[in-house]
Amino acid sequence: MRIASNRIEDILKFALQELEGIYSINEIKQMTYSLITHFCNIPKTSILANNKQTILESELLKLNFAIKDLKKEKPLQYIIGYTDFYNIRINLSHKVLIPRPETEELVDLIIKENRDRKGLKIADLGCGSGAIALALKKNIPECEVWAFDFDDNAINQTEENAKSLHLDIKIEKKDLLKENITNLFFDIIVSNPPYVMEKEKNLMRDNVLNYEPHQALFVKDDNPLIFYQAIEKLSQLNLNPKGKIYLEINENLANSTALLFNKHNTKIVKDMFGKDRFIMVTTKLINN
DSSP, X not given: OOOSOSBHXXXXXXXXXXXXXXXXXXXXXXXXXXXXXXXXXXXXXXXXXXTTOBXXXXXXXXXXXXXXHHHTTOOHHHHHTEEEETTEEEEOOSSOXXXXXXXXXXXXXXXXXXXXXXXXXXXXXXXXXXXXXXXXXXXXXTSEEEEEESOHHHHHHHHHHHHHHTXXXXXXXXXTTTOOOTTOOXXXXXXXXXXXXXXXXXXXXXXXXXXXXXXXXXXXXXXXXXXXXXXXXXXXXXXXXXXXXXXXXOGGGHHHHHHTTTTSEEEEEEOTTSOEEEEEEEOOOTTO
């Protein structure tokens, strides 16, 4: 099947036919609008105002391949090479996890609680694309931010995004399961570590399973809290008094994750869908 013409209305018809049964009608429309905006530089408002306008043959070819990729369930963000996250653009040219809306909620919690604090030192553990670290630096500009990850793709992607956004953060390659962070002390530790158990894979769509890096998503069923245990140990060594920890978590493991931090004031926070998605920890002062 080919696209009938260069008109936007025919491109949309083609997308709806090709992608029927894989995505909802609204999803298909929104993704097609995003592809047209990206490849043809036509704003969505212009597309909606006049769907009979035509595009170039070269642009039509790119759209054809992109729609075929969507049919294979390749994520839109990987096709266009970026995603928007908390008002910054995150490039995804390397194989890193696509930032989720829930993670934007985590960033929002941190900013709202700490935007007026001066001289903050923040560590993002398992930085991936750098989305969390860079959004915090953008919105709390006076803070110092460190981004850590063991994966070269993550380090390279974070460096690329920091450069494109003109944001000065410190980026270091560290395996937090094996290495300590020496001589650094933080006021805030934030992390969205791997937390999906392998037995939960059957609940996930192929666009995730076939394209996103599994090491950034999955943990062994027999030790699903391995990264949270490492974060708790690191916090004992590297978190300042009155320090705070903000974590994204597996909703099915909320209570057991919170128990790891029971020496401190710990709160489970629900996400926009009403799921137990975050843990906020405030360390207790010894003299309190």
